[in-house]
Amino acid sequence: MLTGKKIIIGITASIAAYKIPFVIRLLKKAGAEVQIIMTPSARDFVTPLTLSTLTERPVLIDFFDKVDGSWSSHIELGIWADLLLVAPVSANTLAKMATGVADNLLLTTVLSARCPVLFAPAMDLDMYKHPTTKGSVDKLLSFGYKQIKPVEGELASGLMGCGRMEEPENIVSVIEELFNKPLAFSGKRVMITAGPTYEAIDPVRFIGNHSSGKMGYEIAKAIVNQGAEVVLVSGPTSIDINEDGILVNKVTSAAEMHEKCMTIFPETDITIMAAAVADFTPVKVNMSKIKKATGFSSIEVKPTVDILADLGKIKRVNQILVGFALESDNEHQNALKKLNNKNLDVIVLNSLKDEGAGFGFDTNKVTILTKNGDELIYGLKSKYEVAQDIVSVINKISNS
Numbered sequence: 001m002l003t004g005k006k007i008i009i010g011i012t013a014s015i016a017a018y019k020i021p022f023v024i025r026l027l028k029k030a031g032a033e034v035q036i037i038m039t040p041s042a043r044d045f046v047t048p049l050t051l052s053t054l055t056e057r058p059v060l061i062d063f064f065d066k067v068d069g070s071w072s073s074h075i076e077l078g079i080w081a082d083l084l085l086v087a088p089v090s091a092n093t094l095a096k097m098a099t100g101v102a103d104n105l106l107l108t109t110v111l112s113a114r115c116p117v118l119f120a121p122a123m124d125l126d127m128y129k130h131p132t133t134k135g136s137v138d139k140l141l142s143f144g145y146k147q148i149k150p151v152e153g154e155l156a157s158g159l160m161g162c163g164r165m166e167e168p169e170n171i172v173s174v175i176e177e178l179f180n181k182p183l184a185f186s187g188k189r190v191m192i193t194a195g196p197t198y199e200a201i202d203p204v205r206f207i208g209n210h211s212s213g214k215m216g217y218e219i220a221k222a223i224v225n226q227g228a229e230v231v232l233v234s235g236p237t238s239i240d241i242n243e244d245g246i247l248v249n250k251v252t253s254a255a256e257m258h259e260k261c262m263t264i265f266p267e268t269d270i271t272i273m274a275a276a277v278a279d280f281t282p283v284k285v286n287m288s289k290i291k292k293a294t295g296f297s298s299i300e301v302k303p304t305v306d307i308l309a310d311l312g313k314i315k316r317v318n319q320i321l322v323g324f325a326l327e328s329d330n331e332h333q334n335a336l337k338k339l340n341n342k343n344l345d346v347i348v349l350n351s352l353k354d355e356g357a358g359f360g361f362d363t364n365k366v367t368i369l370t371k372n373g374d375e376l377i378y379g380l381k382s383k384y385e386v387a388q389d390i391v392s393v394i395n396k397i398s399n400s
């Protein structure tokens with residue numbers, strides 16, 4: 001049942017809009033309140049009269065009502081909704097949602113939404129397969145939005161292929177599942193580390209690495225979407241995250257990250273060390289800037305403390321510890337060594353030999369090894385999808 005749930009359906013210009021009256025009937029029958037927002041050109045595909053009659057609410061299309069001059073606040077709508085379903089979503093609106101374009105009431109509402117967002121594409125098969133559309137879908141998934149994938153069948157163009165919007169009954173089942181399914185990580189406290197660490201040489205220079213922090217941040221989003229409470233311990237990155245359920249602790253050096261992690265760790269159920277912690281730090285930090293004229297020919301370094309290994313030493317039986325391994329040679333063997341030596345439950349292996357994977361890319365290719373002997377090899381995917389794979393392995397382990 002969806003009793004009292006407030007659902008916005010955003011309709012865009014697509015033949016599949018004819019299915020929305022059926023979706024509304026099913027949602028209303030299940031007890032939901034439904035508000036329709038249409039893009040201006042969606043009016044050509046299904047009439048506002050039909051939609052307002054079925055929803056028992058005025059259909060919103062423009063920012064201002066042309067008759068009485070009243071304003072539809074996308075911010076209020078975004079806060080009001082328990083769920084925003086954009087269906088059918090055209091390739092055009094999909095691309096706009098992915099890039100933050102806000103040139104109609106529906107798009108501004110999507111940007112203002114605090115609730116889960118679902119989108120159900122409907123378009124011709126070649127449009128859906130196009131790399132631009134695929135890129136838009138990946139971007140939306142990386143925001144934590146969920147796709148109700150189009151299905152195979154006859155399309156409005158007469159062609160056969162993947163692009164038909166899902167049937168109303170199935171769309172409503174996805175919505176019911178979303179509201180009624182207990183989330184896998186509800187009540188779990190998770191610590192995630194992300195980004196590089198900077199090891200100071202003097203007040204302006206440091207030893208660092210190319211980690212963007214993206215992988216760790218995407219894992220944080222993926223697991224918070226499964227109900228976890230996340231503490232993110234992040235080295236210096238340019239990523240700004242402002243999401244309910246994610247508390248960010250910024251650190252700079254390996255020593256600071258170590259201190260923060262050791263404090264937080266005892267209170268956590270799961271820890272995922274995605275940070276690219278510097279392995280070496282200067283023995284001596286100059287308090288003032290080293291002048292060019294003074295110069296220096298070498299920097300004496302010492303190893304940093306291995307945070308993951310220290311966490312492995314104090315890990316309780318019911319805690320799950322996940323590490324990463326970035327390898328260039330003997331990848332599998334080295335990753336297994338780290339899994340055992342650092343007392344881990346799972347290790348995520350990145351090979352420097354894989355194109356499009358690792359530092360600075362939006363994509364990644366990983367192999368996940370578990371202490372139970374499982375080896376899961378994945379293809380090149382967006383970092384959010386990789387994060388979802390990691391989260392699903394952790395879920396399996398915590399239920400085994």
Ligand code: CTP
Binds near residue numbers: 274275277278326327
């Ligand atoms: N790690 C850590 N503290 C360090 C170095 C690494 O906690 N000082 C963690 C990383 O966050 C990662 C895992 O250890 O989860 C493996 O990191 P990696 O750089 O692949 O390996 P190292 O253990 O540093 O060994 P090596 O550089 O020799 O491969």
